[in-house]
Amino acid sequence: MDKRIYSVLLMLITLCIVIFSSCGQSKSDNIESSFMNLIVETVKENYEDGDISISDIEVEEIFCGTFSQNDVKEILVVCNILNQPHVAGLDKSVCILLAADSFEVESYKEFASDETVIKCMMAEDGLNRILVSEKTTYQGITSQDIQLFTIKDKQWVNTQIEALAELKEENFFLITDKSIIVTSKSNVTDVSDIVALLEWNPATGQFSWK
Amino acid sequence: MKRRILALVLSVALGSTFLCPSISARANEMDEVSGEQKKSLIYETDTITQYDYEEGFHNYAHPEATVDFVSELRSLSERELANVVGVVKDYNTDEMISGAVISANGDKVVVTGEDGRFQIKNIPSGTYDWQINVNEYAVANYNNYDVDSADGTTIFTFYVNRDKEVVRDREEIVHDDEDGQTVPPDTISMGNYMISANAKSMNSIPSVSDTVKVYYNDKTRSVNREEYIYTVLSSELYGTSYYEDKGLTSSQVSQLYKAQAIAANTFLEYAMSVYSNHSSYDVCSGTCCQVFDPAKVTEAAIDATADIFITQSSGKTVTKVVLYKPETSKYDYIWGAFFSSCKGNGTKKHSTQPALQAVSCTDIATGAGGHRYGLCQMGAAQRAKDGKTASSILLYYYTGCTVENCTLK
Numbered sequence: 168m169d170k171r172i173y174s175v176l177l178m179l180i181t182l183c184i185v186i187f188s189s190c191g192q193s194k195s196d197n198i199e200s201s202f203m204n205l206i207v208e209t210v211k212e213n214y215e216d217g218d219i220s221i222s223d224i225e226v227e228e229i230f231c232g233t234f235s236q237n238d239v240k241e242i243l244v245v246c247n248i249l250n251q252p253h254v255a256g257l258d259k260s261v262c263i264l265l266a267a268d269s270f271e272v273e274s275y276k277e278f279a280s281d282e283t284v285i286k287c288m289m290a291e292d293g294l295n296r297i298l299v300s301e302k303t304t305y306q307g308i309t310s311q312d313i314q315l316f317t318i319k320d321k322q323w324v325n326t327q328i329e330a331l332a333e334l335k336e337e338n339f340f341l342i343t344d345k346s347i348i349v350t351s352k353s354n355v356t357d358v359s360d361i362v363a364l365l366e367w368n369p370a371t372g373q374f375s376w377k
Numbered sequence: 378m379k380r381r382i383l384a385l386v387l388s389v390a391l392g393s394t395f396l397c398p399s400i401s402a403r404a405n406e407m408d409e410v411s412g413e414q415k416k417s418l419i420y421e422t423d424t425i426t427q428y429d430y431e432e433g434f435h436n437y438a439h440p441e442a443t444v445d446f447v448s449e450l451r452s453l454s455e456r457e458l459a460n461v462v463g464v465v466k467d468y469n470t471d472e473m474i475s476g477a478v479i480s481a482n483g484d485k486v487v488v489t490g491e492d493g494r495f496q497i498k499n500i501p502s503g504t505y506d507w508q509i510n511v512n513e514y515a516v517a518n519y520n521n522y523d524v525d526s527a528d529g530t531t532i533f534t535f536y537v538n539r540d541k542e543v544v545r546d547r548e549e550i551v552h553d554d555e556d557g558q559t560v561p562p563d564t565i566s567m568g569n570y571m572i573s574a575n576a577k578s579m580n581s582i583p584s585v586s587d588t589v590k591v592y593y594n595d596k597t598r599s600v601n602r603e604e605y606i607y608t609v610l611s612s613e614l615y616g617t618s619y620y621e622d623k624g625l626t627s628s629q630v631s632q633l634y635k636a637q638a639i640a641a642n643t644f645l646e647y648a649m650s651v652y653s654n655h656s657s658y659d660v661c662s663g664t665c666c667q668v669f670d671p672a673k674v675t676e677a678a679i680d681a682t683a684d685i686f687i688t689q690s691s692g693k694t695v696t697k698v699v700l701y702k703p704e705t706s707k708y709d710y711i712w713g714a715f716f717s718s719c720k721g722n723g724t725k726k727h728s729t730q731p732a733l734q735a736v737s738c739t740d741i742a743t744g745a746g747g748h749r750y751g752l753c754q755m756g757a758a759q760r761a762k763d764g765k766t767a768s769s770i771l772l773y774y775y776t777g778c779t780v781e782n783c784t785l786k
Contacts (some may be wrong), residue, residue, distance in 0.1 A: 169515065175603060216615075217622040220523070222504045250504045250521045250547050253613045253668045254717045254747030254754045279717075279745045301746060304664035305716040307654055308748040374399060 205270055206244055209263050213275045214248075216255065223249040227260070230287045230295070231267065235274070235318040237293045240267035245285050245307050256303065257281045264318060274321045280312075282343050288315075291374035296326070300342050302353070309353035313340045315374070330365050338362055347374055418679075419686045419694050419785070420587070420601035423473065424464050424534055430679065434496075434530040437462040442490030443612040445498040458499040459526040463533030465489050468594075474537060478748045479496055480508040502526050509535045517543035522673050527618035530674025536594065545594070545672055579708045584784040585646055585696060590658040591669055597658045602645070602696065602785065605660075605669065607682035609641045610634060614754065617677045623741050625762045633761035634681030636770040639780060641667055641714030642685065643699040646783075651710050687782065695782035699771055701732045702779045711775060717749025718755035724774065725749040734776040751775065 203226070210224050215339070230243040241264055248259040256279035264274040278285070280301030287295045294317065302311040316327045331338075334349065341348040349363040365374035391628055418427050437443075450458060467478035473493025479486050481497075482505050489495045504523040510516055514537040524531040536543050589605040590597055600608075614637055620630045643665060649659050654666070662669035687695040701709040711732040718740045727733035727750050738756035752774040760770045768780050 182504060220503050223521075223523075250523050252615050253664065254615055254744050256717065257664075257668075259745075277743075279743060281745060303717060303745045303747045306667070306712075306714055306746045307665040308714075308750070310716075310746060310748045312746060 206246065206263060209275065210246060210261055210270050215277055222288060225249055232287065232295045232297050233293055234264055241265060242267050245341050255279060258283045260285060272321065274318055274325055276323045286342055286344065291369045292372060298342060300340055319325050328374050330376055381780035391449050417688065418603065418683060420603050422604055425532060433458060433466060434462050436495040438496035442487060442494055443496040443498065447463050447499040450499055450501065453501060456526055456771050457467055457501055459502045459524040460530040461497040461500055462530055463495055463535060464493045464533045465537060466493065468538035468543060474511055477511040477537065481505040500524060509537055514539050515542040519545045519672055521547040525616045526617055528616045532674050533539050535669050535695040538546050552668060580706060582708060582781045582783055582785045585650060585698065587785040589645065589660065590665060591662060592658045593662040593669060593671065603682055603686045606638050606642055607678040608671050608674050609667045609669050610678035610682060611752050612670045613637060615725040620758055629761045631681060632767045633758055634677065635684050635767035636757055638682050638685050639699060639767060639771055640713050640715045641695060641698045643711060646698050647710050647712050683691045694785045697783055698783045699778050699780050701777055711778060714751030716749060718744030718746060719749050719753045720746060722749065732775045732778050736774065
């Protein structure tokens with residue numbers, strides 16, 4: 168008798184586990200699916216180069232934090248746009264800023280280059296700054312732009328990196344989580360290629376000389 | 378199986394927009410090329426013959442190696458459905474492979490015929506991951522390769538290797554330099570290699586080679602010059618629908634394509650005759666030189682290239698190249714530099730290339746930037762929209778130059 172009760176209890180427990188786990192999975196899948204749909208639809212609606220196929224949109228990175236308003240949780244989604252010709256930038260990226268609680272789209276921005284790197288830097292004012300490096304090569308000659316953005320009133324505002332303004336020559340940049348290494352060549356082969364090191368200063372929300 | 382394929386292609390179709398007018402009209406080229414030429418390919422390849430081109434690739438493969446989705450997709454318009462043809466080749470021997478199974482996004486679609494060719498008619502425009510399976514060969518994957526009816530027929534060349542898997546991603550072409558797949562790293566690190574190369578002055582218009590040695594996918598391959606140019610054109614510019622969405626007519630797109638084809642031909646000639654960064658081949662296939670991905674070419678690119686490779690009534694074959702003209706009856710090669718967009722800053726004056734002066738420029742849209750020497754591709758698109766011909770576009774960006782017919786040797 169005891170054995171029968173135990174086996175029935177065991178079956179019930181197993182059944183509950185299966186039901187609860189599958190329910191959780193289904194909810195999670197639904198959230199993920201609707202989130203992806205939102206991202207894809209946002210890119211399709213805003214894409215500056217006209218029509219885009221769903222299969223060409225790939226989520227590359229997701230940053231969580233505060234970007235445009237203090238104490239408001241937001242999500243920055245970086246998508247890679249696939250299947251682009253060289254003229255469009257072979258590593259084209261789209262950034263979408265969403266409110267974390269409602270998934271409402273707050274801001275949209277595109278970056279086009281052959282090699283795009285996007286990093287978020289937290290400042291002491293509680294807001295993230297967004298550092299974007301765009302590197303493009305034609306006929307073996309590489310050019311690179313680096314920009315620091317804040318997001319204000321849903322607009323991406325390019326904040327000049329003051330320390331870089333002091334450098335007159337055309338330079339290249341390697342980006343780490345908290346610093347910019349300024350180099351004289353696009354491919355660094357020797358220490359002498361390093362021109363300067365700039366470090367992120369959370370107090371000022373700027374990069375400063377090391 | 379066919380239902381699954383239909384579901385696959387429909388799912389792609391539903392994710393795409395198909396308002397891309399077909400490029401069928403050819404521009405009136407009388408100002409650019411004399412009336413003596415005939416519209417034809419100068420060189421046939423085993424992938425693209427004159428017959429294929431003239432017939433619009435309608436009956437490219439044997440019937441048993443052809444699949445047609447039109448009856449299943451009759452709800453879609455002609456403009457939404459693309460024609461895809463191609464071949465499967467042995468990576469080492471270039472031999473055509475029969476019996477190769479072509480899959481798109483995981484579903485088997487067609488098998489190559491005894492001549493190695495296949496054809497997929499009326500497939501919805503969109504991006505596909507292509508996989509090729511052949512007995513005794515490793516699988517080959519060509520990911521993120523799109524087809525667009527606006528570009529006419531899309532022509533694929535898929536390589537399979539007995540020894541190792543072939544993996545090509547349209548997204549990874551630019552990064553070939555990093556993984557050593559296409560561009561040897563030592564060539565990339567040299568950077569501004571063109572700066573010190575001096576031009577060579579000539580008393581007459583030079584003849585040019587009809588064969589190009591190009592380093593692609595770990596191998597040096599000899600391709601005919603015409604094939605090289607239409608392949609570069611297919612990789613460097615947007616498809617025609619992009620420009621038509623920006624308001625260009627099909628004949629204006631044709632002028633833009635032709636300008637880019639001549640610029641690519643001019644860069645190639647500089648690399649072959651004046652200075653190349655490479656010692657054992659003329660050009661590589663990455664951004665070190667010009668992007669060259671033979672896996673996919675488009676009929677629109679072939680059309681534009683056919684306009685700059687001309688058979689004259691005398692039987693002589695010529696191709697158009699930009700030359701610098703410092704004095705009467707003197708010619709110099711120029712570095713046919715081009716880049717994506719100047720972002721409102723105009724082009725830059727080059728320190729040693731007199732043809733590359735600073736000129737103002739308006740981009741039709743923001744592109745990927747670049748070094749700002751020579752032809753601005755987004756600016757060229759705006760000039761084409763303004764009604765400029767290919768020659769006019771080129772001579773705006775290349776100062777003191779002339780577009781000449783160079784005999785192919």
